[in-house]
Amino acid sequence: MPPQKIMTPKKLNSFFSPYWVLLVLILLCRSTSYAVNEDEQKDFYIVFLGAYPVKREEAFETHLNVLSAVKGSNLEARESMVYSYTKSFNAFAAKLSKQEANMLSDMNEVLAVFPNRYHKLHTTRSWDFLGLPLTAKRKLTVERDIVVALFDTGITPESPSFKDTGLGPPPEKWKGTCGPFANFSGCNNKIIGAKYFKLDGGMAPGDILSPLDLDGHGSHTASTAVGNLVPNANLFGLANGTARGAAPSARLAVYKVCWVNQGCSDMDLVAAFDAAIHDGVDVISISIGGGNPNYVSDSISIGAFLAMRKGIITVASAGNDGPSMASVVNTAPWIITVAASGIDRSFKNTIELGNGKNVSGVGINAFNPKQKQYPLVTGVDAARNSENKENARFCFQDSLDPNKVKGRLVYCKLGTWGTEAVVKGIGGIGTIVESEQYLDAAQIFMAPATIVNFTIGDTITNYIKSARSPSAVIYKSREVKREAPFAASFTSRGPNPGSQRLLKPDISAPGIDILASYTLRKSLTGLKGDTQFSQFTLMSGTSMACPHVSGVAAYVKSFHPDWTPAAIKSAIITTAKPMSRRINSEGEFAFGAGQVNPTRAVNPGLVYDMDDLAYIQFLCHEGYNGSTLKVLVGKPVNCSSIVPGLGYDALNYPTMQLCVKSNKEITAGVFRRRVTNVGPPAIYNATIRAPTGVNITVKPTSLVFSRTLQKRSFKVVVRAKSMPSMQILSGSLIWKSPRYIVRSPILVYKP
Ligand SMILES: *[C@@H]1O[C@H](CO)[C@@H](O)[C@H](O)[C@H]1NC(C)=O
Numbered sequence: 001m002p003p004q005k006i007m008t009p010k011k012l013n014s015f016f017s018p019y020w021v022l023l024v025l026i027l028l029c030r031s032t033s034y035a036v037n038e039d040e041q042k043d044f045y046i047v048f049l050g051a052y053p054v055k056r057e058e059a060f061e062t063h064l065n066v067l068s069a070v071k072g073s074n075l076e077a078r079e080s081m082v083y084s085y086t087k088s089f090n091a092f093a094a095k096l097s098k099q100e101a102n103m104l105s106d107m108n109e110v111l112a113v114f115p116n117r118y119h120k121l122h123t124t125r126s127w128d129f130l131g132l133p134l135t136a137k138r139k140l141t142v143e144r145d146i147v148v149a150l151f152d153t154g155i156t157p158e159s160p161s162f163k164d165t166g167l168g169p170p171p172e173k174w175k176g177t178c179g180p181f182a183n184f185s186g187c188n189n190k191i192i193g194a195k196y197f198k199l200d201g202g203m204a205p206g207d208i209l210s211p212l213d214l215d216g217h218g219s220h221t222a223s224t225a226v227g228n229l230v231p232n233a234n235l236f237g238l239a240n241g242t243a244r245g246a247a248p249s250a251r252l253a254v255y256k257v258c259w260v261n262q263g264c265s266d267m268d269l270v271a272a273f274d275a276a277i278h279d280g281v282d283v284i285s286i287s288i289g290g291g292n293p294n295y296v297s298d299s300i301s302i303g304a305f306l307a308m309r310k311g312i313i314t315v316a317s318a319g320n321d322g323p324s325m326a327s328v329v330n331t332a333p334w335i336i337t338v339a340a341s342g343i344d345r346s347f348k349n350t351i352e353l354g355n356g357k358n359v360s361g362v363g364i365n366a367f368n369p370k371q372k373q374y375p376l377v378t379g380v381d382a383a384r385n386s387e388n389k390e391n392a393r394f395c396f397q398d399s400l401d402p403n404k405v406k407g408r409l410v411y412c413k414l415g416t417w418g419t420e421a422v423v424k425g426i427g428g429i430g431t432i433v434e435s436e437q438y439l440d441a442a443q444i445f446m447a448p449a450t451i452v453n454f455t456i457g458d459t460i461t462n463y464i465k466s467a468r469s470p471s472a473v474i475y476k477s478r479e480v481k482r483e484a485p486f487a488a489s490f491t492s493r494g495p496n497p498g499s500q501r502l503l504k505p506d507i508s509a510p511g512i513d514i515l516a517s518y519t520l521r522k523s524l525t526g527l528k529g530d531t532q533f534s535q536f537t538l539m540s541g542t543s544m545a546c547p548h549v550s551g552v553a554a555y556v557k558s559f560h561p562d563w564t565p566a567a568i569k570s571a572i573i574t575t576a577k578p579m580s581r582r583i584n585s586e587g588e589f590a591f592g593a594g595q596v597n598p599t600r601a602v603n604p605g606l607v608y609d610m611d612d613l614a615y616i617q618f619l620c621h622e623g624y625n626g627s628t629l630k631v632l633v634g635k636p637v638n639c640s641s642i643v644p645g646l647g648y649d650a651l652n653y654p655t656m657q658l659c660v661k662s663n664k665e666i667t668a669g670v671f672r673r674r675v676t677n678v679g680p681p682a683i684y685n686a687t688i689r690a691p692t693g694v695n696i697t698v699k700p701t702s703l704v705f706s707r708t709l710q711k712r713s714f715k716v717v718v719r720a721k722s723m724p725s726m727q728i729l730s731g732s733l734i735w736k737s738p739r740y741i742v743r744s745p746i747l748v749y750k751p
Pocket residue numbers: 182183208214521
């Protein structure tokens with residue numbers, strides 16, 4: 001089915017509708033400025049009317065009426081409206097001038113108006129590494145009823161990861177649909193839903209109006225979350241093993257919202273939430289950049305809130321803008337924000353220099369050299385002419401002299417991706433790229449190439465300078481072991497720009513060199529001239545980390561179908577494997593609570609549970625104007641009449657963060673928390689780890705549970721001395737029973 005087309009309403013507008021009165025009033029106001037309006041630039045906006053539509057048919061009419069009020073006529077309203085969201089949201093998207101948008105936001109029935117923005121994608125052995133072996137205990141009958149939604153670039157239905165072997169028909173609750181679509185072989189009992197959303201003009205240059213994945217990103221993330229078992233999956237023999245998702249029996253619902261060369265727009269994301277919530281998904285996985293730290297004006301944050309109210313958990317990527325501080329995105333407290341970590345494997349290649357010395361580069365180079373050595377030249381020495389020397393240093397297009405490159409290896413600094421294609425395009429044999437970044441993730445090359453750091457770069461350039469006829473050879477990549485886990489250099493760091501009281505990211509999962517499903521419709525690098533294709537490929541990014549946690553959320557839910565999103569999130573956070581501050585000086589700002597531990601997350605012992613009200617209390621506490629909260633709850637909130645929340649952060653969050661004030665000798669935070677016993681009767685004792693200069697106390701120090709689902713409250717007081725700016729101190733509170741360890745990181749920092 002094509003997306004949410006604007007349907008013709010079944011009956012004409014009721015003449016007595018209050019909107020007519022409004023319309024007349026607004027038309028009266030409008031007439032004076034009409035001429036100015038005509039030439040004004042129009043952009044897409046999303047207009048929210050209420051959290052839940054009353055009746056779908058009526059909702060659509062309401063949208064048209066509200067829009068007619070500023071557009072002047074029903075016809076104009078129809079022409080400018082691109083979406084009417086009626087399944088889960090009461091909202092619409094339309095092309096509006098700034099003035100029309102302002103008029104709409106002044107209307108009583110309008111909760112909020114946001115300009116439509118574009119988001120970016122956050123571009124198998126990892127499960128064994130995480131301790132979730134093939135033989136892990138599963139609740140298969142329930143797992144088969146769990147539906148994981150992927151908001152991404154679509155899907156490759158032919159991929160072996162999405163075979164429906166062993167799966168019966170979709171669960172009864174499922175209300176989603178699936179095609180037919182152009183070039184889409186259709187759904188099966190694995191892919192039980194597929195839709196695409198693109199209405200900003202409808203065109204898709206370089207893409208196809210179908211849930212088909214022409215990018216590879218969506219197939220990769222989907223197979224990481226719920227992919228079926230595929231033995232002997234590999235890329236050029238590398239990373240060989242059984243590819244699989246965390247919940248290989250869970251179902252997949254595909255919502256294509258990201259488009260080749262265009263990104264992912266808010267309007268389409270809201271449409272995907274609108275549909276997915278209605279369709280009956282359990283988990284929503286979003287490997288897409290947020291970008292707006294305001295929790296009430298970001299489409300992912302708003303959509304995830306509505307999903308949370310329906311018991312659906314949203315998992316999203318933290319972003320790839322590390323190691324810059326305060327770069328983390330998708331930070332709403334009702335979202336699980338996932339950072340990327342490395343596993344114990346990397347891909348290297350040996351470069352043998354003409355003097356017999358070997359140095360090491362990073363990357364996926366599938367090419368075996370044909371000769372023992374090739375002549376080696378620097379980009380600068382191969383410049384087309386003296387004016388081009390600076391561009392030639394980076395081997396930019398058209399800067400090199402083909403005669404000086406032919407038959408040679410070229411040494412370049414990293415300028416743009418795809419340097420090896422430039423060198424190959426003019427007859428070069430291969431490329432050695434020097435880079436100071438991105439060295440923890442392996443790039444795939446379309447021609448012989450590797451990436452080296454600047455120390456090795458110096459060795460090579462010194463050798464080129466000193467040798468009479470320098471030469472080298474790049475060998476095919478191989479797998480090497482390394483120490484893990486560690487935070488990826490690129491993973492976005494805290495502190496959370498959305499709130500000083502909320503630790504983000506929440507959790508880490510593997511996001512470096514992850515092998516998963518790809519598409520045969522695109523070459524491995526996407527570079528011109530690349531003839532390498534593969535059903536599986538390696539990708540890196542928080543995009544890859546996110547679906548690991550989405551899959552784990554589905555896995556946990558298969559054991560505890562009635563748990564709230566907050567309980568599932570708490571289970572995932574408090575059971576994480578702590579990561580080392582020795583290798584990652586930004587601590588929890590880089591890796592959150594640590595690395596996700598799927599098997600322990602199923603049995604957390606205690607959970608920090610929360611309802612909708614806690615989030616509203618938190619937002620009021622954060623200083624959000626009660627009238628801006630109406631977009632979340634459907635009506636204005638009077639923050640002064642809301643009982644203050646639980647303490648310093650007003651949330652029953654499983655982590656704690658204290659921001660030290662510069663004007664105070666001592667900053668104190670009182671964190672009130674309440675845990676629910678989800679294990680058998682037990683006594684839990686507290687262990688506090690306080691960093692130097694910080695005092696942490698907990699009261700009581702022992703929690704006695706005589707039955708399952710019993711709740712117990714406690715109070716944590718954190719007192720910190722004034723400290724230098726950007727200092728980060730890590731502590732923790734651990735509740736221990738003979739069977740369970742429930743760990744909460746406590747982070748103290750000074751902005
Ligand atoms: C879609 O199918 C048509 C007809 O078979 C084909 O020409 C076209 O290349 C296909 N497009 C994609 C993106 O696969």
